[in-house]
Amino acid sequence: MAAEQGGKIDPMHQFLIEPAFGSHWIVGGYDLSFTNSALWMVVTLVALWAFMIGGMKRELVPGRWQMAVEGFTGFISGMLEQNVGPGGKRFVPYVFSLFMFILFANIIGLLPFGIVPGVHPFTVTSHMTVTGVLALISFAIVLLVGFGKHGFHFFSLFVPSGTPALMIPLIFVVELMSFLVRPFSLGLRLFVAMTAGHILLKVLAAFVINGLNLGGMYIGLVTAPSMLLMIGITLLELLVAAIQAYVFALLTSVYLNDAVNLH
Amino acid sequence: MDVNAAKMIGAGLAAIGMGLAALGVGNVFAQFLAGALRNPGAADSQQGRLFIGFAAAELLGLLAFVTMIILVFVA
Numbered sequence: 001m002a003a004e005q006g007g008k009i010d011p012m013h014q015f016l017i018e019p020a021f022g023s024h025w026i027v028g029g030y031d032l033s034f035t036n037s038a039l040w041m042v043v044t045l046v047a048l049w050a051f052m053i054g055g056m057k058r059e060l061v062p063g064r065w066q067m068a069v070e071g072f073t074g075f076i077s078g079m080l081e082q083n084v085g086p087g088g089k090r091f092v093p094y095v096f097s098l099f100m101f102i103l104f105a106n107i108i109g110l111l112p113f114g115i116v117p118g119v120h121p122f123t124v125t126s127h128m129t130v131t132g133v134l135a136l137i138s139f140a141i142v143l144l145v146g147f148g149k150h151g152f153h154f155f156s157l158f159v160p161s162g163t164p165a166l167m168i169p170l171i172f173v174v175e176l177m178s179f180l181v182r183p184f185s186l187g188l189r190l191f192v193a194m195t196a197g198h199i200l201l202k203v204l205a206a207f208v209i210n211g212l213n214l215g216g217m218y219i220g221l222v223t224a225p226s227m228l229l230m231i232g233i234t235l236l237e238l239l240v241a242a243i244q245a246y247v248f249a250l251l252t253s254v255y256l257n258d259a260v261n262l263h
Numbered sequence: 264m265d266v267n268a269a270k271m272i273g274a275g276l277a278a279i280g281m282g283l284a285a286l287g288v289g290n291v292f293a294q295f296l297a298g299a300l301r302n303p304g305a306a307d308s309q310q311g312r313l314f315i316g317f318a319a320a321e322l323l324g325l326l327a328f329v330t331m332i333i334l335v336f337v338a
Binding site for chain 1: 308311314315317318321322325326328329332336
């Protein structure tokens, strides 16, 4: 809570990207430092690998851990089966990696690592650079699959069957716009949901600290209700972390359905 | 009017948009629940559509939030 000295609340400080170990590493005019964002991506990947390798035992009678991993894989393959159909099996590895990476990054960003002195937790998915690239990868796969499978017939996606000839130019433009805005809305949704939650938590945390510093009746009037609200909001944020990962994977599979099956 | 004051008023007005999006999200879940209680057998198969509707309604509130943050911290 060093950012809240003197009662000034600075909720944006937590999103600052800086070199993880204090020194910049400049190569040819570009700053290629190992940032805290990169560090927490590595932490996310290590946690994900540990979770997956611990569960991929292929035992005939699965233990608890294997059941947890199989629950996730079954969830994703069921989602693709339902949304895309039989052609969706090919995309299970991609959508599964996407879902698990976002889920782990969201939840690791919420964990209270800040109680260890010197450790500043960082939410990887609270930056448009990360979520935007994930959304662009999804969009690129949709384009590649769509044009690869259907060729220029893919453009019939923008003209729903049964459209009156008079309406075709208008509908085409509207559908094209709604198609092109997809990667933007996909990345923006995840990034803003995580940013908003963390700002709210940080503001409440500052209320708690400032109330404690003032002492006296402020502890009962400000600190205690803020602390209670913060516990509730943290639980809500855990739900949001899971829902946003689910929505990202779900919308990716819906867009893949357009590419595989057209309308 | 002072530019900073105008920015803060604009940010406050943008916050209204989030409240309206909250109505939208509530409506999505309320209608789903109303439908699901009438025909519980069909409810599970429609969960994907529930979350697509939720995501679309939520996105508009998040856009209002982005507008607010840009006004306060960027503009």
